[in-house]
Amino acid sequence: MAVAHVIDDEQELIDAIHELAVERVAPRAAEIDHTGQFPWDMQELLAQQDILAMPFPTEYGGLGSTELAVVMAIEELSRYCATTGLLLAVHQLGAMPILLAGNEEQKRKYITRLASGEWMAAFGLTEAGSGSDAAGMKTIGVRKGDKYIINGAKRFITNGGLAQVNSVFVNTNPALGTRGVSAFIIEKDFPGFSVGRIEEKMGIKGSQTAELIFTDCEVPVENMLGREGEGFKIAMATLDRTRIGIGAQAVGIAQGALDLAVSYSKERIQFGKPIAENQGIQFMLADMATKVEASRLLVYNAAEMVDRQDKNFSKYSAMAKMFASDSAMAVTNDAIQILGGYGYMKEYPAERMMRDAKITQIYEGTNQIQRLVIARELLR
Numbered sequence: 001m002a003v004a005h006v007i008d009d010e011q012e013l014i015d016a017i018h019e020l021a022v023e024r025v026a027p028r029a030a031e032i033d034h035t036g037q038f039p040w041d042m043q044e045l046l047a048q049q050d051i052l053a054m055p056f057p058t059e060y061g062g063l064g065s066t067e068l069a070v071v072m073a074i075e076e077l078s079r080y081c082a083t084t085g086l087l088l089a090v091h092q093l094g095a096m097p098i099l100l101a102g103n104e105e106q107k108r109k110y111i112t113r114l115a116s117g118e119w120m121a122a123f124g125l126t127e128a129g130s131g132s133d134a135a136g137m138k139t140i141g142v143r144k145g146d147k148y149i150i151n152g153a154k155r156f157i158t159n160g161g162l163a164q165v166n167s168v169f170v171n172t173n174p175a176l177g178t179r180g181v182s183a184f185i186i187e188k189d190f191p192g193f194s195v196g197r198i199e200e201k202m203g204i205k206g207s208q209t210a211e212l213i214f215t216d217c218e219v220p221v222e223n224m225l226g227r228e229g230e231g232f233k234i235a236m237a238t239l240d241r242t243r244i245g246i247g248a249q250a251v252g253i254a255q256g257a258l259d260l261a262v263s264y265s266k267e268r269i270q271f272g273k274p275i276a277e278n279q280g281i282q283f284m285l286a287d288m289a290t291k292v293e294a295s296r297l298l299v300y301n302a303a304e305m306v307d308r309q310d311k312n313f314s315k316y317s318a319m320a321k322m323f324a325s326d327s328a329m330a331v332t333n334d335a336i337q338i339l340g341g342y343g344y345m346k347e348y349p350a351e352r353m354m355r356d357a358k359i360t361q362i363y364e365g366t367n368q369i370q371r372l373v374i375a376r377e378l379l380r
């Protein structure tokens, strides 16, 4: 790795995660993609190895890792299996609203169980009719005594139906627009919570993507995060933070595709010599490697801004996610081209990597939304 600003003990952890990814994660990747089954063994492995504890403060049982170490971990896992890398990224995403806006009691109750890996987390913002326009949500909450009664549905929720802890954004005062949105921690077994359709996807196949349905769902008032009306800002602040992890997932996928293209091009003999001896292939590899490295630097830079509490990281987080995911799409596509017919077949992982890369341009804010965030910042 070109940049490794992590302190020594964290570098050891990243090296250990690399070993674990090579030995335990890589051999499972094709099967996870093929069966589309949620990889409970990978979830347990990350919990046992305390990798799921990385994003959480030590006072709640976490490792208190830097953001840089968290994104490096996501990258290492995604290099071999994007679905496994996503387990850590979504764990952080679902928990982030609690970390950012939760009170002490909420953190003690939920973060401790997330840090130990006992519980999983999910983030419920998107709806069937509101994706990029997050404020267009129709899920509503009405206060009745010491509860909010919530009605509506959330769509495309990663870990949906598996997560015990759901950070869900609900309109509690539609007249106020974005200022009418409130955030709640909704447990899977609260009355009125159910799981709807489970999506069939192009990539990240082992990850469960589900619809969450709320039918007069009863949520105690103490499960509100922050104050009424603060939900939209909590959602935006969460995504600013966690988009860096999606950038890291993209870097990992792209690095995996580059590794494959390099090794294949040295072995594949055509016209009596390895195809790597052709300048046409060499130039492709050089461009791919440069895209991977530039993406990595943007991702690490945004993570380090978070670590040094630089408040202006939002634009850089959007740049990192956007550039890394666009690059991952280009690099995986080129890897398929270098592998030729073999790249198009399921026998090699190149086509899986391209399918997995595609989602990184879409989730946690499409790359069009990232460009909007960057441009707004520039023109402010």
Ligand code: CAA
Residues within 6 Å of the ligand: 090, 093, 123, 125, 126, 131, 132, 133, 134, 135, 156, 157, 158, 178, 179, 232, 233, 234, 236, 237, 239, 240, 314, 362, 363, 364, 365, 366, 369, 372, 373
């Ligand atoms: N941090 C804090 N506050 C913010 C903010 C930020 N980054 N961005 C906006 N706000 C505040 C604004 O200051 C404003 O506050 P005031 O009312 O006090 O003025 C308020 O929020 C409303 O802001 P906007 O007027 O900018 O809102 P908008 O309706 O124009 O939307 C948007 C802005 C950036 C387009 C937003 O809708 C957005 O980010 N959309 C994309 C949503 C998204 O990323 N979805 C991904 C879903 S999660 C997922 O994919 C996860 C998964 O499964 C893995």
